[in-house]
Amino acid sequence: MRILAMGDFHGKFQKKWERLIKKEKIGLVVSVGDFKPFSMKKLFFEKIYKKNQDKELWDFIGRKKFKELHLKDMRAAESVLRKMQRLEVPVFTVFGNNDWSKWPEAIDEQFFVKEGKKRWKWPYQDFFTPLVKKYSNIHDINYSYKRLGDYVLIGGGPSSFPGRVKSKNYKKLKSKLDKLFREFSKQNRKGKVIFISHNVPYNTKLDLITDKKSHKKARGKHYGSKLVRRIIEKYQPALHIGGHIHERQGKSKLGKTLCINTGGAHDGEAAIIKIEDNGKIGVRFIK
Secondary structure: OEEEEEOOOOOOOOOHHHHHHHHOOOOEEEEOOOOOOOOOHHHHHHHHHOOOOOOOOHHHHOHHHHHHHHHHHHHHHHHHHHHHHOOOOOEEEOOOOOOOOOOOOOOOHHHOOOOOOOOOOHHHOOOHHHHHOOOOOEEEOOOOEEEEOOEEEEEOOOOOOOOOOOOHHHHHHHHHHHHHHHHOHHHHHOOOEEEEEEEOEOOOOOOEOOOOOOOOOOOOOEOOEHHHHHHHHHHOOOEEEEEOOHHHOEEEEEOOEEEEEOOOHHHOOEEEEEEOOOOOEEEEEEO
């Protein structure tokens, strides 16, 4: 099995990926999401991330402007989906934190919304699930699975930061993953389960933020997912594929599990994974 693992497209799908799929005889693409760009990223970090976590972006730019920018980002995301639809191999994907969908973070809503504040409902729609359904070659495996011969792909979902293990959302999402791993325990014991999520496991070399361009509040900290880490530690799948932390493309072992950060496809980064018949896994990173 030859897999092209990629994610964090942020509105761009380079022509070289089509050529690479043919040249490397890729059998499938595994995507960790973030199809959508975040054109308001600078504003978010300037206004909200550090000091105004009880506010929303539209509190600063207005609802009309926010809606305009968000829909523009959605059009860019769909342009990526259209190009992936034309690929000669199937695509299996989870969603990223930028791909606004029905899947929550592993943290409760109260963390984001000040108690008693009236919420504008429009931005909290499930934008992405119905969008992906339009494309028959792109398969949504968020908190679901797909059988590929002897192998099973188990999908996690969006995650932008570690989360809170005592929150209701964390427990709800962990329960879904526990159920999937129990269902395919036989395949997992044989090393035939591949776990996919947007974010990488917490507190590894794959999630440490060191980029000098990153926000100083996050620099030097680990921003992987605690949920992903605990699932890997508990079930030890043969392989985990994640992304989100663009600067940390690479691989690391967590127990018996080989963990991969694909890097950012928008920067021309991805990983080619070759799984031999005997279960041996080889990885080559595209930079």
